Amino acid sequence: MISKAVLVLSLASSALAFAPASGFLGSGIQLRQGSNRGGVSMKIELAPLPYDYTALEPKISKTTLTIHHDKHHAKYVTVANQMIEGTEMEKDDCTTIVLKAHKAANQPLFNNAAQAWNHEFYWNSMKANGGGAPTGALADQINKDFGSFDAFKTKFAEAGNTAFGSGWAWLSWDGSKLVVDKTIGAGNPVTEGKTPLVTMDVWEHAYYVDYQNMRATYVTTFLDSLVNWDFVAANFAKAKK
Numbered sequence: 001m002i003s004k005a006v007l008v009l010s011l012a013s014s015a016l017a018f019a020p021a022s023g024f025l026g027s028g029i030q031l032r033q034g035s036n037r038g039g040v041s042m043k044i045e046l047a048p049l050p051y052d053y054t055a056l057e058p059k060i061s062k063t064t065l066t067i068h069h070d071k072h073h074a075k076y077v078t079v080a081n082q083m084i085e086g087t088e089m090e091k092d093d094c095t096t097i098v099l100k101a102h103k104a105a106n107q108p109l110f111n112n113a114a115q116a117w118n119h120e121f122y123w124n125s126m127k128a129n130g131g132g133a134p135t136g137a138l139a140d141q142i143n144k145d146f147g148s149f150d151a152f153k154t155k156f157a158e159a160g161n162t163a164f165g166s167g168w169a170w171l172s173w174d175g176s177k178l179v180v181d182k183t184i185g186a187g188n189p190v191t192e193g194k195t196p197l198v199t200m201d202v203w204e205h206a207y208y209v210d211y212q213n214m215r216a217t218y219v220t221t222f223l224d225s226l227v228n229w230d231f232v233a234a235n236f237a238k239a240k241k
Contacts, residue, residue, distance in 0.1 A: 059225050165185075
């Protein structure tokens with residue numbers, strides 16, 4: 001199979017922003033040659049973590065990141081690429097694949113492509129020595145839409161803690177205001193026309209090695225010590241343009 005120049009899933013910069021209508025936008029976007037692995041031309045690629053596997057310790061262990069990225073995330077990427085092989089979606093970016101699969105009610109493809117999207121976004125939603133509070137325009141918008149930063153944290157934590165089974169908590173821009181969303185399974189706010197700004201994975205594989213059944217402790221740790229507000233602010237600025 002001849003490789004073609006394709007848009008691949010890449011978030012090399014922590015300040016990379018996303019746009020639901022047109023795929024991944026920002027300083028980290030690249031055109032690469034699609035690789036050929038096992039006969040499958042890879043249109044969605046597994047980017048390296050934006051930090052070392054030990055960078056988030058002790059909040060998230062090397063063991064968790066290794067299993068989560070190299071096994072779970074990698075599997076979603078592989079299966080999604082197998083599903084689009086030989087179809088018109090071979091040339092599409094990941095966001096477009098997610099939206100097309102959702103519109104067509106193609107649940108297997110949606111699950112794998114959206115999970116590839118969600119995980120790439122999740123890695124960049126965290127950083128070593130993260131947490132704290134945002135500043136500038138993002139902080140002002142949070143205060144406007146939620147009343148206070150503490151009120152936002154409460155609402156975001158509630159979304160993460162109450163997602164039944166496996167899912168995601170999101171802060172998104174709906175075109176006029178910030179909103180907190182809770183999605184189940186592979187759900188992603190882009191299917192509702194929203195622009196995700198940050199996400200937290202609450203599938204058990206994201207936290208069980210380190211926190212066992214104490215999801216609430218993981219959620220608190222994410223907000224207090226892991227969230228990458230620089231990434232969120234960059235996405236917010238892009239969404240408002």
